[in-house]
Amino acid sequence: VGLETIPPGEVHLGDDAAVLGSFDGAALISVDVAVYGVHLDADLFSLEDLGFKAVASALSDLAAMGARPRGAVVAVSSPPGTDLEALHHGIADAASSSSCAVVGGDLATSRDVSVAVTVVGECPEGSAVLRSGARAGDEILVTGPLGRSAAGLRLRRAGAGPDDQLVVAHRRPVARIDEGVAAREAGVHAMMDVSDGLGLDLHRLCDASGVGFELVHVPIAEGATFDEAAGGGEDYELLMVTDDAKRLRSVFEERQLRAPITIGRVHADGAVRTWNGASFERRGWQHQF
Amino acid sequence: VGLETIPPGEVHLGDDAAVLGSFDGAALISVDVAVYGVHLDADLFSLEDLGFKAVASALSDLAAMGARPRGAVVAVSSPPGTDLEALHHGIADAASSSSCAVVGGDLATSRDVSVAVTVVGECPEGSAVLRSGARAGDEILVTGPLGRSAAGLRLRRAGAGPDDQLVVAHRRPVARIDEGVAAREAGVHAMMDVSDGLGLDLHRLCDASGVGFELVHVPIAEGATFDEAAGGGEDYELLMVTDDAKRLRSVFEERQLRAPITIGRVHADGAVRTWNGASFERRGWQHQF
Numbered sequence: 001v002g003l004e005t006i007p008p009g010e011v012h013l014g015d016d017a018a019v020l021g022s023f024d025g026a027a028l029i030s031v032d033v034a035v036y037g038v039h040l041d042a043d044l045f046s047l048e049d050l051g052f053k054a055v056a057s058a059l060s061d062l063a064a065m066g067a068r069p070r071g072a073v074v075a076v077s078s079p080p081g082t083d084l085e086a087l088h089h090g091i092a093d094a095a096s097s098s099s100c101a102v103v104g105g106d107l108a109t110s111r112d113v114s115v116a117v118t119v120v121g122e123c124p125e126g127s128a129v130l131r132s133g134a135r136a137g138d139e140i141l142v143t144g145p146l147g148r149s150a151a152g153l154r155l156r157r158a159g160a161g162p163d164d165q166l167v168v169a170h171r172r173p174v175a176r177i178d179e180g181v182a183a184r185e186a187g188v189h190a191m192m193d194v195s196d197g198l199g200l201d202l203h204r205l206c207d208a209s210g211v212g213f214e215l216v217h218v219p220i221a222e223g224a225t226f227d228e229a230a231g232g233g234e235d236y237e238l239l240m241v242t243d244d245a246k247r248l249r250s251v252f253e254e255r256q257l258r259a260p261i262t263i264g265r266v267h268a269d270g271a272v273r274t275w276n277g278a279s280f281e282r283r284g285w286q287h288q289f
Numbered sequence: 290v291g292l293e294t295i296p297p298g299e300v301h302l303g304d305d306a307a308v309l310g311s312f313d314g315a316a317l318i319s320v321d322v323a324v325y326g327v328h329l330d331a332d333l334f335s336l337e338d339l340g341f342k343a344v345a346s347a348l349s350d351l352a353a354m355g356a357r358p359r360g361a362v363v364a365v366s367s368p369p370g371t372d373l374e375a376l377h378h379g380i381a382d383a384a385s386s387s388s389c390a391v392v393g394g395d396l397a398t399s400r401d402v403s404v405a406v407t408v409v410g411e412c413p414e415g416s417a418v419l420r421s422g423a424r425a426g427d428e429i430l431v432t433g434p435l436g437r438s439a440a441g442l443r444l445r446r447a448g449a450g451p452d453d454q455l456v457v458a459h460r461r462p463v464a465r466i467d468e469g470v471a472a473r474e475a476g477v478h479a480m481m482d483v484s485d486g487l488g489l490d491l492h493r494l495c496d497a498s499g500v501g502f503e504l505v506h507v508p509i510a511e512g513a514t515f516d517e518a519a520g521g522g523e524d525y526e527l528l529m530v531t532d533d534a535k536r537l538r539s540v541f542e543e544r545q546l547r548a549p550i551t552i553g554r555v556h557a558d559g560a561v562r563t564w565n566g567a568s569f570e571r572r573g574w575q576h577q578f
Contacts, residue, residue, distance in 0.1 A: 015354060015419050015497075016349075016420070016481060017318060017319035017353070017356065017410065018318050020317070022312060022315055022414050023311060023316055026310065027310075027311070027316060027359075027409065029309060029392060029393060030306035030393055031362040031363070031364045031395050033365070033366055033397045033405065035397045035398060035399045038398050060305075062305075064304075073319070073320040075321070075407075076322070077401065077403040104318060104320055106321050108322045108323065108324045108327060108403065110324045110399065110400070111399070111401050112399035112400050112401065114366040114397065116322065116395070116403075116405035120316065120409060132304075
C-alpha cells in the first residue's frame with residue numbers, strides 16, 4: 001500500500017496487523033470517513049486535499065479528548081486509475097504534521113473515492129476530557145477565531161486560488177493536538193472540537209453536560225462573516241469549558257500556544273441557549289446522515 | 290450511528306473518540322475494507338453478510354498475530370436508502386462472536402457500499418507472532434481443512450441456498466482468535482491467516498521468512514475441490530510454523546480446539562517451493578490491487 005511514514009522502532013509493519021509499542025495510559029480510537037465530491041468539492045480541491053482533510057479531521061477527534069496520536073490506519077475505496085499517490089501525499093502530510101505514524105492501510109475498488117481514517121491515541125488513564133463535564137458558571141473558551149474554513153470554501157468557489165490563506169484553511173485544516181493536551185493538563189471540565197460549526201457543536205457539548213450557555217462573543221476570523229463563524233464547520237478549533245480560565249491561559253502562554261478566547265459562560269438551566277440575550281438556535285453543517 | 294455493542298465499563302462512548310481501558314501489552318491495529326459487489330456478490334449475498342465478512346476479515350488479522358481484540362470501529366460509505374440496519378446486524382454479530390466491542394463508527398454517502406473495519410487488539414509485549422520467524426526444518430501446520438469458502442461461493446452461484454453449510458462458510462467466516470492465542474502461547478515461530486489462499490499466503494509467509502517449503506499435504510475440506518483448497522481464499526484458517534508441533538497439538542487439545550493439521554516443512558532454500566516434489570506455484574485470489 002505504501003502508506004508508511006513510521007518512526008523506526010515504534011511499530012512493526014508488513015504483517016497481518018501493525019504492532020504499536022505499549023501504552024502508558026488509556027487508548028483512544030476514532031474513525032472518520034470522507035468521500036470525494038461529498039465532503040470535498042472534487043472540482044475545486046485535489047485528492048491530496050481529500051487525504052489531508054480526512055486525516056486532520058480524525059486527529060481532531062483525539063485533540064478534542066486531550067490525547068496524543070499513536071498511529072493511524074487508512075482504508076481507501078476508489079475507482080481504477082485514481083491518483084493514489086496524490087491521496088497518499090495528503091494523508092502523509094497531515095499525519096506527519098501531527099507527529100502521527102501511518103501504520104497500515106487497505107485498498108479496494110469502488111465508484112467513488114472514499115477515505116476512512118482510523119486514529120489511535122493515548123492519554124493518562126482517567127484523564128480523557130469528555131463533552132459531559134461542563135458545570136454551571138464555567139467559562140467557555142475557544143482556541144481561535146472561527147469561520148476560516150467556510151470563508152475559504154466561499155472564496156474558492158468565487159475563483160480564489162488554492163494558495164489563498166483562507167482557502168488553505170479549508171483544504172489543510174490543523175488538528176489542535178498541542179492545545180488539546182494543554183487544556184487537559186490545565187484541568188478543563190469539558191472539551192470538543194468545532195467540526196460542524198459552533199452553532200451545532202456548542203449545543204452538543206451542552207446537551208452532553210445537561211447545561212445551557214450564555215454566549216457573549218462569537219470570534220469571527222478575518223475575512224469571514226458572522227454566519228461563517230457561527231455556522232461554518234471544519235475549523236477544528238477546540239471548545240474548552242473550565243472554572244479556571246486563568247490557569248488555562250497561563251498553560252497556553254507557557255507553551256507558546258495562541259491565547260484562548262472567552263466566548264461565554266455555562267448556564268445551569270439546559271434550556272438557556274443565548275447569544276447576547278437572544279436565542280442562539282442550532283445552525284451549522286448537517287451532513288447527509 | 291448506533292454501532293454500539295459495548296461491554297459496560299470497558300469503554301467510554303458518545304464523545305469525539307472512544308476511550309478503551311489501558312493495555313497490558315502491545316497494541317495491534319489493522320484495517321480491512323470490503324465493497325459490496327466487489328468483495329461480495331451483491332446478487333447472492335446480503336448486506337448483513339458484507340458487514341459480517343468485513344469484521345471477520347479484520348479480526349482474522351489479529352488472530353494471525355496471536356492477539357485478542359479490544360475494539361473495532363467501522364466506517365461505512367453507502368448510497369442513500371441502504372439498509373444500514375442489516376449491515377449493522379452483520380457487523381455486530383461478527384464482533385460479538387469474537388468478544389469484540391464495536392466502539393465507534395462514521396457514515397458517509399457514496400454510490401457503492403464500502404465498509405472499512407479497523408480492529409485494535411492486544412498481546413503481551415514482544416510476543417506478537419510475525420510472518421518472518423519460520424526457520425529451516427520447522428513444521429508447517431494449518432488450523433483446519435481448506436476450500437470451504439470457495440466451495441460455498443461455487444455452490445451459491447449454482448443455486449444453493451444461503452443456509453447450505455459451505456455457503457455459510459463463505460458468508461460467515463470465523464476469525465480463529467482462540468487458535469491464534471493458543472499458537473502464540475505454544476511458541477510458534479511464525480503465523481499468518483489464509484485469506485487469499487494457501488497458494489499465495491504460504492508463499493508470502495516464506496518470502497517474509499526468507500525460506501522455502503516442502504508441502505506434503507493440502508487438506509481439502511469436505512465438499513471442496515483441490516483447486517479450492519489450494520487456491521481459494523477467505524477460509525481464515527491459520528498457517529502456523531513451529532519446531533515443537535507436539536507442544537502445539539497438546540495446547541490445542543487442552544483448550545478443546547480442533548487438532549492442527551501438518552501440511553509440510555520449512556526448507557532452508559527460499560527457492561524450494563514444492564508440493565510432493567513438484568513446483569507449487571503462486572495461485573489464489575488476487576484482488577484488483
